[in-house]
Amino acid sequence: MRYYTTMSALAVLFLFPLVWSGWSSLREPGDYVEMARFGEGVGTYLTNSLLVSVMTVTGTLAVSALGGYAFARFDFPGKNLLFLTTLAILMVPYATILLPLYVLLGYIGLQNSLVGLSLVFVMFQLPFALFMMRNAFEAIPRELEEAALVDGCGTFRALTRILLHAVRPGLVTVGLFAFLASWNDFFAPLILLNDGASFTLPVAVVSMTQNTFGAIDYGMLQAGVMVMAVPCLILFIILQRHYVRGFMSGALRG
Amino acid sequence: MTVTLTRIGGRRVRSAPPPWWRGRNALGWLYAAPTALIVGVLFVAPLVLVGWMSLNRWPLLGQARFNAPANYAKIADNTLFVDSVLFTLKYTVIITVLLSVFALGLALLVQERRPGVGFFRTAFFLPGSVGLATAALLFYGMLNNDFGPIDPILRALGITDEPVKWIGTPDMALFSTIALVLWRFAGFNMLILLTGLQAIPVEVYEAARSDGANRWQIFTRITMPLLRPTIALMLILSITGSLLAFDQFFIFTNGGPDNSTVSMVMVIYRDAFFRFDLGGAAAGSVVLLAGLVALNVVQMRVLRKRER
Numbered sequence: 001m002r003y004y005t006t007m008s009a010l011a012v013l014f015l016f017p018l019v020w021s022g023w024s025s026l027r028e029p030g031d032y033v034e035m036a037r038f039g040e041g042v043g044t045y046l047t048n049s050l051l052v053s054v055m056t057v058t059g060t061l062a063v064s065a066l067g068g069y070a071f072a073r074f075d076f077p078g079k080n081l082l083f084l085t086t087l088a089i090l091m092v093p094y095a096t097i098l099l100p101l102y103v104l105l106g107y108i109g110l111q112n113s114l115v116g117l118s119l120v121f122v123m124f125q126l127p128f129a130l131f132m133m134r135n136a137f138e139a140i141p142r143e144l145e146e147a148a149l150v151d152g153c154g155t156f157r158a159l160t161r162i163l164l165h166a167v168r169p170g171l172v173t174v175g176l177f178a179f180l181a182s183w184n185d186f187f188a189p190l191i192l193l194n195d196g197a198s199f200t201l202p203v204a205v206v207s208m209t210q211n212t213f214g215a216i217d218y219g220m221l222q223a224g225v226m227v228m229a230v231p232c233l234i235l236f237i238i239l240q241r242h243y244v245r246g247f248m249s250g251a252l253r254g
Numbered sequence: 255m256t257v258t259l260t261r262i263g264g265r266r267v268r269s270a271p272p273p274w275w276r277g278r279n280a281l282g283w284l285y286a287a288p289t290a291l292i293v294g295v296l297f298v299a300p301l302v303l304v305g306w307m308s309l310n311r312w313p314l315l316g317q318a319r320f321n322a323p324a325n326y327a328k329i330a331d332n333t334l335f336v337d338s339v340l341f342t343l344k345y346t347v348i349i350t351v352l353l354s355v356f357a358l359g360l361a362l363l364v365q366e367r368r369p370g371v372g373f374f375r376t377a378f379f380l381p382g383s384v385g386l387a388t389a390a391l392l393f394y395g396m397l398n399n400d401f402g403p404i405d406p407i408l409r410a411l412g413i414t415d416e417p418v419k420w421i422g423t424p425d426m427a428l429f430s431t432i433a434l435v436l437w438r439f440a441g442f443n444m445l446i447l448l449t450g451l452q453a454i455p456v457e458v459y460e461a462a463r464s465d466g467a468n469r470w471q472i473f474t475r476i477t478m479p480l481l482r483p484t485i486a487l488m489l490i491l492s493i494t495g496s497l498l499a500f501d502q503f504f505i506f507t508n509g510g511p512d513n514s515t516v517s518m519v520m521v522i523y524r525d526a527f528f529r530f531d532l533g534g535a536a537a538g539s540v541v542l543l544a545g546l547v548a549l550n551v552v553q554m555r556v557l558r559k560r561e562r
Contacts, residue, residue, distance in 0.1 A: 079286070085297070
């Protein structure tokens with residue numbers, strides 16, 4: 001019994017801030033109307049965030065599925081070097097790499113661009129995603145692929161028709177991590193986007209605490225918090241098992 | 255598989271063919287090409303560029319000019335940066351200790367399967383699914399004296415009778431940030447430790463119990479030693495993450511009061527985008543990178559030694 005008392009107290013401690021935020025954002029329904037009108041309008045920021053998340057998830061899945069297949073099934077010169085370089089992304093501070101990226105994306109015409117931001121997110125996701133997908137492909141028995149190749153499929157058809165189905169759990173995990181990272185990230189869009197109309201949600205909602213002269217509208221702020229938090233909470237509750245698999249895989253170890 | 259016959263020195267020798275997955279270099283490269291492109295253009299090139307930037311006077315707008323090693327020499331004079339290093343180290347030590355203890359406690363509590371434990375695991379982890387920026391904004395409202403619920407609760411309980419300066423003094427600002435980070439990351443670290451705990455075979459515990467070991471002995475002699483690699487992983491993630499702290503201070507305390515909670519990455523950000531000195535910021539971030547790589551090498555050495 002003492003166990004459940006302790007656990008319940010802890011659960012309240014962890015859940016209270018979320019519940020409070022939801023409740024206080026709803027206390028005055030006008031807060032959501034206020035927020036919808038904030039800056040460029042919350043619709044713009046929501047669209048930007050969704051676009052970035054969709055592009056990041058799609059890009060990460062495509063690059064890591066092809067790359068994972070290459071690393072699991074092929075030998076090619078430079079294979080180890082490429083794998084180690086990809087893992088080294090984990091070792092480099094965010095700021096160290098974003099500062100030159102700000103300059104570099106300017107050179108290639110992707111400054112202040114949601115596409116540029118998404119590509120940067122794909123790069124940050126790659127160490128984890130590539131590691132996950134390589135392990136997923138390695139776990140498939142070679143016979144499965146062999147059968148397809150004997151039947152006259154090319155490797156690409158074998159990949160798309162058969163192997164991708166076999167690694168679907170890995171793809172869900174990679175996609176979930178990519179979504180949460182791109183949807184929630186604040187630092188990369190803060191540096192890479194400089195026009196209010198292209199801001200993603202986190203940058204826009206943080207600016208509610210800074211741009212308003214005089215009083216900060218706290219109710220509106222918590223409404224913004226809820227718009228950012230609710231999709232993550234729902235996705236996590238539905239896909240919990242896939243999230244935990246990311247931890248089990250050892251991919252965090254890099 | 256077919257077996258080919260080859261002639262070696264006039265004799266027919268049976269030799270296995272190369273496995274079908276070997277010798278397809280070109281194809282392998284084709285599949286790895288997107289990875290190589292992304293890593294090359296968006297990771298390796300910027301890494302080279304940041305090194306070059308750190309050797310130049312590089313204003314946010316306008317021409318760059320070679321001025322090495324002025325940007326590096328400047329760092330030692332930058333009192334804000336030096337202060338931020340000390341502050342970030344202090345923050346890292348506090349967070350890492352508290353987070354490890356807290357996360358280990360939680361992991362041990364939810365380790366065993368019993369009714370309702372799934373709910374508690376989810377509850378502890380839920381804050382970890384929202385972004386750190388989101389969590390910082392949530393706490394910004396929650397700890398506000400007029401709008402937030404914490405002050406009224408503390409007053410009702412008779413703990414205080416005046417508004418608490420949650421981010422009003424340097425110590426309190428650090429304390430509140432630590433509360434925020436613990437709330438956001440405890441479940442995440444719990445999950446890491448839980449995977450390690452569950453990898454320990456049940457038989458090991460059973461054997462210890464049948465040998466008459468008590469709970470404390472089992473914890474210190476079996477759980478902790480077998481959990482060491484997982485704890486090491488958690489420490490590395492926590493230390494690296496704390497050294498690079500930005501969101502929590504930028505959003506929640508905004509570096510205040512009186513620049514008392516300015517982290518290293520915040521100084522780099524200010525140099526670049528408020529003082530328009532990209533060269534100086536680049537030098538700062540190269541130093542940060544060097545520090546982190548050195549730290550990682552040391553950590554790996556220590557870990558290898560322990561594993562022997």
